[in-house]
Amino acid sequence: MKSDISRSLILPASTQQPVLSRSVEDYLKAIFRLSNQGGFATTSDIAALLALSSPSVSGMVKRLSEMGLIEHVPYRGVQLTSQGRRAALRMIRRHRVLELYLTRNLGYDWDTVHNEAERLEHAVSDELIERMAAAMGDPHYDPHGDPIPTATGDIEETELVSLAEAQVGDALELRQVGTQDPARLRYFAEQGLVPGVRVVITDRQPFNGPTTVLLNASGTARIVGQELAQLLSCRLAGREA
Amino acid sequence: MKSDISRSLILPASTQQPVLSRSVEDYLKAIFRLSNQGGFATTSDIAALLALSSPSVSGMVKRLSEMGLIEHVPYRGVQLTSQGRRAALRMIRRHRVLELYLTRNLGYDWDTVHNEAERLEHAVSDELIERMAAAMGDPHYDPHGDPIPTATGDIEETELVSLAEAQVGDALELRQVGTQDPARLRYFAEQGLVPGVRVVITDRQPFNGPTTVLLNASGTARIVGQELAQLLSCRLAGREA
């Protein structure tokens, strides 16, 4: 009953003795997403992303920095240490491998697979993840097109373009909103233009005119002026012929 | 990207609003195993099975009985209510479906699959379990030969034979030790004759003589006298031609 594959699996070096709690893992993932370009993740950004109160985040930030997983500059924000980054990438690998496996082998579609992966990523062993990855031939992208970090913690850096630079016909995934201005942020949120959202550019008026995008999820259109379009960093997910 | 199978899946009725914690789920499973024949599970049995202190168990017992999952007779023990039994069977279904799936599809063997399933059973959704079960053709037994409860919470009752009744050549899985006597229990534990262990009967001396069994795990032999053999209830797992 011993499988032949089981002997040949190379598991990631056991670099993390202290098992991290579910909460800690979620915080690290959130911080990774928010500070993607070497910037700081702020308390309230983290709180918003995880749907927690800011004091809760402040408390956890203290714990995380005592654990050596983040650097905290009071009143400024937080950055992952290399240890924290490793742990975050490990979670992202788990999440993306799971999403792909569930989509390919168990009939999930990409709407629903996220929540399942979100819970499983905290429970699976490294061994199971590596078995799943091996069973799929060590894939490099998840069902959403996002790169899957390697077991050793490397991730393909995707370069981002602003919505203003992209061309009509481009399929984009919104990744970062380049402003801290609450009014603008609030406006973006109202428009559904938040990180993670996928759009297609359907029109661009000349002379620095507005860009029209179609939200993939709802199928509704949004018209974004030049100034705001420059603030939206996107990953190019596809380009119409 | 929508799978056709996804529409036709019948999910178990959402009978459990209050999501149970990992700990609660573990307690319920333990109590189910210990009170299998309608008996009581005692505080210290539960503590031993879950490797917790008795006060911890006492505390949880109070919570569980407030939640309506168990009946507690102080100083006697604990029994599942029908609600608790349903929740326990749900966990057992999850565990066994997971074990089978991991064994069949991801190269796990039955030594190692238990721990993986033990953690996953708390994290997977009902939907994922049903997808796994469906992908395997709704199997009835897990890799250890144990019956898998149905999604509606029914489980095949396996009838047990005492080690004294079984015949030479029988392959058995030890299920219950029919005594509370600490000295005997301690002796059984020393001999490795504890629930879950699998043995094969290699010899029986006549005139109510001792039974010789081979422990599958270690390959070592044990000689069990008639009196003690009567206390060991086993599931017949196979009979030599």
Next chain:
DNA sequence: AGCTCATATTAGTGTACACTAACGTTGTGT
């Protein structure tokens, strides 16, 4: 029946992690 010992329960504590309310800090606009 009474004593004793194994077992169960209660008391008190600690940790992780959430919350609200109260208090500091900082950057922006006049």
Next chain:
DNA sequence: ACACAACGTTAGTGTACACTAATATGAGCT
């Protein structure tokens, strides 16, 4: 330069769940 809104941190609390130490209970032996 200063006031104030927006944001961050500290204080204090609550819940879940573990622990050890202390106490209560009940079953078996004399």
